[in-house]
Amino acid sequence: MNYVLKRAIALLFLTAIIILAANFFPVETAKAEVQKPAVVESLSDRVASAVITDLSKQTGISPEKLKITRYSRQTWSNGCLGIAKPDEICTQALVEGWRVVVSGNNRTWVYRSNRNGRIVRLEPAKK
Template sequence: MLHPSFVMKILKHTLAYLVLVSLLSPLVGTIAPVSAAPQPSYEIAKSKPRKPSGTSDYLSPSRVNILRQDLSRRIGIPPGKIRVTSVTQATWPNTCLGLPTPGEVCGQALVEGWRVVLVSGSQSWTYRTDANGQVYRLEESPAPQTGLPQAIADRVLQDAAQRTSLPLTTLRIVRAERRTWPNGCLGLSRSGEMCTQALVPGWRVVVLAGPQRLAYRTNDSGSVIRLESSPGS
Protein backbone atom coordinates (compact mmCIF):
# COMPACT_ATOMS: atom_id res chain seq x y z
CA MET A 1 0.00 0.00 0.00
CA LEU A 2 1.37 3.43 -1.11
CA HIS A 3 2.11 5.93 1.54
CA PRO A 4 -0.23 8.94 1.47
CA SER A 5 2.68 11.41 1.26
CA PHE A 6 4.05 9.64 -1.86
CA VAL A 7 0.67 9.77 -3.54
CA MET A 8 0.40 13.49 -2.89
CA LYS A 9 3.84 14.08 -4.45
CA ILE A 10 2.81 12.25 -7.66
CA LEU A 11 -0.41 14.29 -7.88
CA LYS A 12 1.53 17.56 -7.51
CA HIS A 13 3.98 16.65 -10.32
CA THR A 14 1.15 15.56 -12.61
CA LEU A 15 -0.79 18.75 -11.95
CA ALA A 16 2.32 20.89 -12.62
CA TYR A 17 2.91 19.09 -15.94
CA LEU A 18 -0.67 19.62 -17.09
CA VAL A 19 -0.51 23.33 -16.26
CA LEU A 20 2.77 23.70 -18.20
CA VAL A 21 1.35 21.93 -21.27
CA SER A 22 -1.77 24.09 -21.21
CA LEU A 23 0.39 27.25 -21.16
CA LEU A 24 2.74 26.23 -24.00
CA SER A 25 0.27 24.65 -26.43
CA PRO A 26 -0.90 28.00 -28.06
CA LEU A 27 2.73 28.85 -28.91
CA VAL A 28 3.61 25.62 -30.67
CA GLY A 29 1.97 26.58 -34.02
CA THR A 30 3.80 29.95 -34.22
CA ILE A 31 7.31 28.54 -34.03
CA ALA A 32 8.78 28.26 -37.58
CA PRO A 33 11.14 25.41 -38.33
CA VAL A 34 14.74 26.44 -38.09
CA SER A 35 15.49 25.05 -41.57
CA ALA A 36 12.82 27.13 -43.37
CA ALA A 37 14.14 30.26 -45.13
CA PRO A 38 12.20 33.47 -44.48
CA GLN A 39 10.05 34.62 -47.42
CA PRO A 40 10.20 38.29 -48.48
CA SER A 41 7.04 40.33 -48.12
CA TYR A 42 7.65 42.04 -51.55
CA GLU A 43 7.75 40.80 -55.13
CA ILE A 44 11.24 40.32 -56.55
CA ALA A 45 11.75 42.50 -59.61
CA LYS A 46 12.47 40.54 -62.77
CA SER A 47 15.30 41.66 -65.06
CA LYS A 48 14.28 43.19 -68.40
CA PRO A 49 15.07 41.24 -71.57
CA ARG A 50 18.44 42.18 -73.01
CA LYS A 51 18.89 43.35 -76.59
CA PRO A 52 20.67 40.92 -78.91
CA SER A 53 24.40 41.12 -78.53
CA GLY A 54 26.10 43.62 -80.83
CA THR A 55 23.08 45.80 -81.62
CA SER A 56 22.94 49.52 -81.00
CA ASP A 57 20.41 52.31 -80.58
CA TYR A 58 22.32 54.49 -83.03
CA LEU A 59 24.70 54.26 -85.96
CA SER A 60 28.18 55.26 -84.83
CA PRO A 61 29.87 58.27 -86.47
CA SER A 62 32.76 56.03 -87.54
CA ARG A 63 30.39 53.82 -89.54
CA VAL A 64 28.77 56.87 -91.13
CA ASN A 65 32.23 58.10 -92.16
CA ILE A 66 32.88 54.75 -93.85
CA LEU A 67 29.79 55.35 -95.97
CA ARG A 68 31.05 58.81 -96.90
CA GLN A 69 34.42 57.38 -97.90
CA ASP A 70 32.75 54.65 -99.94
CA LEU A 71 30.63 57.20 -101.80
CA SER A 72 33.71 59.40 -102.30
CA ARG A 73 35.50 56.52 -104.06
CA ARG A 74 32.45 55.82 -106.21
CA ILE A 75 31.78 59.34 -107.47
CA GLY A 76 35.18 61.02 -107.16
CA ILE A 77 34.13 63.72 -104.69
CA PRO A 78 36.21 64.38 -101.51
CA PRO A 79 34.53 63.07 -98.33
CA GLY A 80 34.58 66.59 -96.89
CA LYS A 81 32.10 67.68 -99.55
CA ILE A 82 29.63 64.93 -98.69
CA ARG A 83 27.07 65.70 -95.98
CA VAL A 84 24.84 63.37 -93.98
CA THR A 85 21.26 64.65 -93.97
CA SER A 86 19.33 61.70 -92.58
CA VAL A 87 19.90 58.54 -90.52
CA THR A 88 16.70 56.58 -89.83
CA GLN A 89 15.97 53.09 -88.55
CA ALA A 90 14.62 50.55 -91.03
CA THR A 91 13.84 46.85 -91.33
CA TRP A 92 15.12 45.10 -94.47
CA PRO A 93 13.46 41.98 -95.93
CA ASN A 94 16.60 39.83 -96.16
CA THR A 95 20.34 39.65 -95.52
CA CYS A 96 20.97 41.47 -98.82
CA LEU A 97 19.14 44.46 -97.30
CA GLY A 98 16.58 44.20 -100.09
CA LEU A 99 19.24 44.96 -102.73
CA PRO A 100 20.47 41.61 -104.10
CA THR A 101 22.99 41.53 -106.92
CA PRO A 102 22.32 39.25 -109.93
CA GLY A 103 22.67 35.60 -108.91
CA GLU A 104 23.16 36.41 -105.20
CA VAL A 105 21.48 34.16 -102.62
CA CYS A 106 20.05 36.13 -99.69
CA GLY A 107 19.11 34.83 -96.26
CA GLN A 108 15.36 35.09 -95.84
CA ALA A 109 15.20 36.83 -92.48
CA LEU A 110 14.27 40.33 -91.41
CA VAL A 111 17.31 42.51 -90.76
CA GLU A 112 17.18 45.56 -88.50
CA GLY A 113 19.28 48.42 -89.80
CA TRP A 114 19.53 51.99 -91.00
CA ARG A 115 18.80 54.14 -94.04
CA VAL A 116 21.45 56.84 -94.48
CA VAL A 117 21.04 59.72 -96.94
CA LEU A 118 24.20 61.49 -98.15
CA VAL A 119 24.20 64.73 -100.14
CA SER A 120 26.72 66.62 -102.24
CA GLY A 121 25.48 69.76 -103.94
CA SER A 122 22.05 69.05 -105.43
CA GLN A 123 22.63 65.28 -105.65
CA SER A 124 21.69 62.72 -103.00
CA TRP A 125 22.49 59.04 -102.42
CA THR A 126 20.87 56.54 -100.08
CA TYR A 127 22.68 53.72 -98.28
CA ARG A 128 21.18 50.75 -96.47
CA THR A 129 23.05 49.14 -93.56
CA ASP A 130 22.56 46.45 -90.97
CA ALA A 131 22.19 47.33 -87.27
CA ASN A 132 25.90 48.05 -86.76
CA GLY A 133 26.70 49.46 -90.18
CA GLN A 134 29.11 46.62 -90.97
CA VAL A 135 27.07 45.55 -93.98
CA TYR A 136 25.98 48.32 -96.32
CA ARG A 137 24.65 48.76 -99.83
CA LEU A 138 24.00 51.76 -102.04
CA GLU A 139 20.53 52.12 -103.50
CA GLU A 140 20.47 52.64 -107.24
CA SER A 141 18.84 55.93 -108.10
CA PRO A 142 16.08 55.60 -110.68
CA ALA A 143 16.41 57.52 -113.92
CA PRO A 144 14.36 60.71 -114.10
CA GLN A 145 10.87 60.23 -115.49
CA THR A 146 11.64 61.70 -118.91
CA GLY A 147 10.32 58.97 -121.19
CA LEU A 148 13.84 57.96 -122.20
CA PRO A 149 13.69 54.34 -123.44
CA GLN A 150 15.56 51.92 -121.17
CA ALA A 151 17.59 50.56 -124.09
CA ILE A 152 19.00 54.03 -124.83
CA ALA A 153 19.70 54.67 -121.13
CA ASP A 154 21.58 51.37 -120.87
CA ARG A 155 23.76 52.08 -123.93
CA VAL A 156 24.61 55.59 -122.73
CA LEU A 157 25.50 54.42 -119.21
CA GLN A 158 27.65 51.55 -120.50
CA ASP A 159 29.59 53.94 -122.73
CA ALA A 160 30.07 56.37 -119.84
CA ALA A 161 31.30 53.54 -117.56
CA GLN A 162 33.90 52.51 -120.16
CA ARG A 163 35.13 56.06 -120.66
CA THR A 164 35.40 56.96 -116.97
CA SER A 165 36.33 53.52 -115.53
CA LEU A 166 33.67 54.08 -112.87
CA PRO A 167 31.31 51.30 -111.75
CA LEU A 168 28.08 51.32 -113.72
CA THR A 169 26.03 51.50 -110.52
CA THR A 170 27.56 54.87 -109.59
CA LEU A 171 26.51 56.64 -112.80
CA ARG A 172 23.26 58.56 -112.98
CA ILE A 173 21.24 60.06 -115.80
CA VAL A 174 20.31 63.51 -114.58
CA ARG A 175 18.71 64.89 -117.73
CA ALA A 176 17.18 63.53 -120.92
CA GLU A 177 15.52 65.71 -123.54
CA ARG A 178 14.08 65.01 -126.97
CA ARG A 179 16.02 66.74 -129.74
CA THR A 180 16.11 66.85 -133.52
CA TRP A 181 19.62 66.68 -134.96
CA PRO A 182 20.61 68.30 -138.30
CA ASN A 183 22.09 65.18 -139.90
CA GLY A 184 22.94 61.50 -139.52
CA CYS A 185 26.06 62.40 -137.51
CA LEU A 186 23.80 64.05 -134.92
CA GLY A 187 25.55 67.35 -135.58
CA LEU A 188 28.88 65.92 -134.40
CA SER A 189 30.64 64.95 -137.59
CA ARG A 190 34.21 63.71 -137.44
CA SER A 191 36.98 64.73 -139.82
CA GLY A 192 36.37 63.28 -143.27
CA GLU A 193 33.06 61.69 -142.27
CA MET A 194 30.11 61.76 -144.66
CA CYS A 195 26.81 62.46 -142.88
CA THR A 196 23.35 61.91 -144.30
CA GLN A 197 21.71 65.28 -144.79
CA ALA A 198 18.39 64.66 -143.14
CA LEU A 199 16.84 65.66 -139.83
CA VAL A 200 17.22 62.93 -137.22
CA PRO A 201 14.94 62.78 -134.16
CA GLY A 202 16.66 61.61 -131.01
CA TRP A 203 17.75 62.42 -127.47
CA ARG A 204 20.26 64.51 -125.56
CA VAL A 205 21.22 62.67 -122.38
CA VAL A 206 23.37 64.04 -119.54
CA VAL A 207 25.14 61.55 -117.26
CA LEU A 208 26.61 62.41 -113.85
CA ALA A 209 29.91 60.51 -113.62
CA GLY A 210 31.76 61.42 -110.46
CA PRO A 211 32.66 65.11 -110.51
CA GLN A 212 31.97 65.50 -114.23
CA ARG A 213 28.95 65.47 -116.50
CA LEU A 214 28.92 63.75 -119.86
CA ALA A 215 26.47 64.88 -122.54
CA TYR A 216 25.43 62.35 -125.19
CA ARG A 217 23.44 62.64 -128.36
CA THR A 218 21.51 59.67 -129.74
CA ASN A 219 19.14 58.88 -132.55
CA ASP A 220 15.59 57.79 -131.79
CA SER A 221 16.46 54.09 -131.41
CA GLY A 222 19.79 54.49 -129.62
CA SER A 223 21.66 52.66 -132.38
CA VAL A 224 23.81 55.79 -132.83
CA ILE A 225 25.26 57.61 -129.83
CA ARG A 226 27.88 60.33 -129.73
CA LEU A 227 29.58 62.16 -126.90
CA GLU A 228 29.74 65.92 -127.04
CA SER A 229 33.32 67.17 -126.82
CA SER A 230 32.57 69.67 -124.06
CA PRO A 231 31.08 68.71 -120.65
CA GLY A 232 27.31 68.69 -120.64
CA SER A 233 25.12 70.72 -118.35
Protein backbone atom coordinates in the same frame (compact mmCIF):
# COMPACT_ATOMS: atom_id res chain seq x y z
CA MET B 1 -55.39 103.37 -136.05
CA ASN B 2 -55.96 102.34 -132.57
CA TYR B 3 -53.33 102.45 -129.88
CA VAL B 4 -52.81 98.65 -129.58
CA LEU B 5 -52.22 98.25 -133.33
CA LYS B 6 -49.66 101.11 -133.33
CA ARG B 7 -47.77 99.47 -130.47
CA ALA B 8 -47.77 96.08 -132.20
CA ILE B 9 -46.39 97.61 -135.42
CA ALA B 10 -43.74 99.54 -133.47
CA LEU B 11 -42.78 96.37 -131.60
CA LEU B 12 -42.44 94.40 -134.88
CA PHE B 13 -40.39 97.24 -136.39
CA LEU B 14 -37.99 97.36 -133.42
CA THR B 15 -37.64 93.57 -133.43
CA ALA B 16 -36.70 93.66 -137.13
CA ILE B 17 -34.08 96.34 -136.44
CA ILE B 18 -32.56 94.28 -133.62
CA ILE B 19 -32.41 91.16 -135.80
CA LEU B 20 -30.76 93.06 -138.66
CA ALA B 21 -28.29 94.76 -136.31
CA ALA B 22 -27.34 91.39 -134.81
CA ASN B 23 -26.40 90.13 -138.28
CA PHE B 24 -24.28 93.19 -139.05
CA PHE B 25 -22.64 93.44 -135.64
CA PRO B 26 -22.18 89.91 -134.31
CA VAL B 27 -21.56 89.61 -130.62
CA GLU B 28 -18.34 87.78 -129.82
CA THR B 29 -18.63 85.21 -127.13
CA ALA B 30 -15.75 83.96 -125.06
CA LYS B 31 -14.68 80.49 -126.04
CA ALA B 32 -12.80 78.31 -123.64
CA GLU B 33 -9.85 76.75 -125.41
CA VAL B 34 -9.24 73.24 -124.26
CA GLN B 35 -5.56 72.38 -124.26
CA LYS B 36 -4.45 68.82 -124.15
CA PRO B 37 -1.69 68.19 -121.65
CA ALA B 38 1.76 67.87 -123.21
CA VAL B 39 2.83 64.29 -123.59
CA VAL B 40 6.11 63.80 -121.82
CA GLU B 41 7.94 60.95 -123.42
CA SER B 42 10.33 59.07 -121.20
CA LEU B 43 13.77 57.99 -122.16
CA SER B 44 13.76 54.33 -123.21
CA ASP B 45 15.80 51.80 -121.28
CA ARG B 46 17.63 51.01 -124.51
CA VAL B 47 18.84 54.60 -124.97
CA ALA B 48 19.72 54.96 -121.28
CA SER B 49 21.69 51.70 -121.34
CA ALA B 50 23.54 52.64 -124.53
CA VAL B 51 24.60 56.00 -123.09
CA ILE B 52 25.68 54.61 -119.70
CA THR B 53 27.56 51.69 -121.32
CA ASP B 54 29.42 53.96 -123.74
CA LEU B 55 30.39 56.45 -121.04
CA SER B 56 31.53 53.67 -118.72
CA LYS B 57 33.78 52.27 -121.47
CA GLN B 58 35.23 55.71 -122.24
CA THR B 59 35.87 56.78 -118.64
CA GLY B 60 36.42 53.52 -116.77
CA ILE B 61 33.73 54.55 -114.27
CA SER B 62 31.45 51.66 -113.34
CA PRO B 63 27.89 52.00 -114.66
CA GLU B 64 26.50 51.91 -111.10
CA LYS B 65 28.27 55.22 -110.36
CA LEU B 66 26.76 56.98 -113.39
CA LYS B 67 23.33 58.57 -113.28
CA ILE B 68 21.18 60.18 -115.97
CA THR B 69 20.15 63.53 -114.51
CA ARG B 70 18.27 65.06 -117.47
CA TYR B 71 17.10 64.21 -120.95
CA SER B 72 15.11 65.90 -123.67
CA ARG B 73 13.85 65.11 -127.14
CA GLN B 74 15.95 66.62 -129.92
CA THR B 75 16.07 66.69 -133.68
CA TRP B 76 19.63 66.47 -134.93
CA SER B 77 20.76 68.03 -138.22
CA ASN B 78 22.33 64.88 -139.67
CA GLY B 79 23.11 61.20 -139.16
CA CYS B 80 26.19 62.11 -137.10
CA LEU B 81 23.87 63.85 -134.62
CA GLY B 82 25.57 67.16 -135.38
CA ILE B 83 28.95 65.87 -134.16
CA ALA B 84 30.90 64.70 -137.19
CA LYS B 85 34.36 63.21 -136.76
CA PRO B 86 37.13 64.38 -139.10
CA ASP B 87 36.65 62.97 -142.62
CA GLU B 88 33.35 61.34 -141.60
CA ILE B 89 30.49 61.39 -144.08
CA CYS B 90 27.10 61.92 -142.46
CA THR B 91 23.65 61.40 -143.90
CA GLN B 92 22.01 64.73 -144.60
CA ALA B 93 18.64 64.06 -143.01
CA LEU B 94 17.04 65.19 -139.80
CA VAL B 95 17.37 62.57 -137.07
CA GLU B 96 14.93 62.36 -134.16
CA GLY B 97 16.63 61.53 -130.90
CA TRP B 98 17.67 62.54 -127.41
CA ARG B 99 20.03 64.82 -125.52
CA VAL B 100 21.05 63.04 -122.33
CA VAL B 101 22.97 64.51 -119.38
CA VAL B 102 24.90 62.05 -117.21
CA SER B 103 26.63 62.69 -113.89
CA GLY B 104 29.17 60.68 -111.91
CA ASN B 105 32.40 61.16 -109.92
CA ASN B 106 31.63 64.91 -109.61
CA ARG B 107 31.60 65.34 -113.40
CA THR B 108 28.91 65.85 -116.01
CA TRP B 109 28.77 64.64 -119.63
CA VAL B 110 26.27 65.33 -122.39
CA TYR B 111 25.35 62.65 -124.90
CA ARG B 112 23.40 62.73 -128.12
CA SER B 113 21.46 59.74 -129.34
CA ASN B 114 19.16 58.79 -132.13
CA ARG B 115 15.64 57.73 -131.14
CA ASN B 116 16.41 54.06 -130.45
CA GLY B 117 19.93 54.34 -129.00
CA ARG B 118 21.79 52.63 -131.85
CA ILE B 119 23.86 55.78 -132.31
CA VAL B 120 25.28 57.58 -129.28
CA ARG B 121 27.82 60.40 -129.32
CA LEU B 122 29.51 62.24 -126.49
CA GLU B 123 29.40 65.99 -126.95
CA PRO B 124 32.83 67.59 -126.91
CA ALA B 125 33.67 69.28 -123.60
CA LYS B 126 33.08 73.02 -123.67
CA LYS B 127 36.17 75.11 -123.11
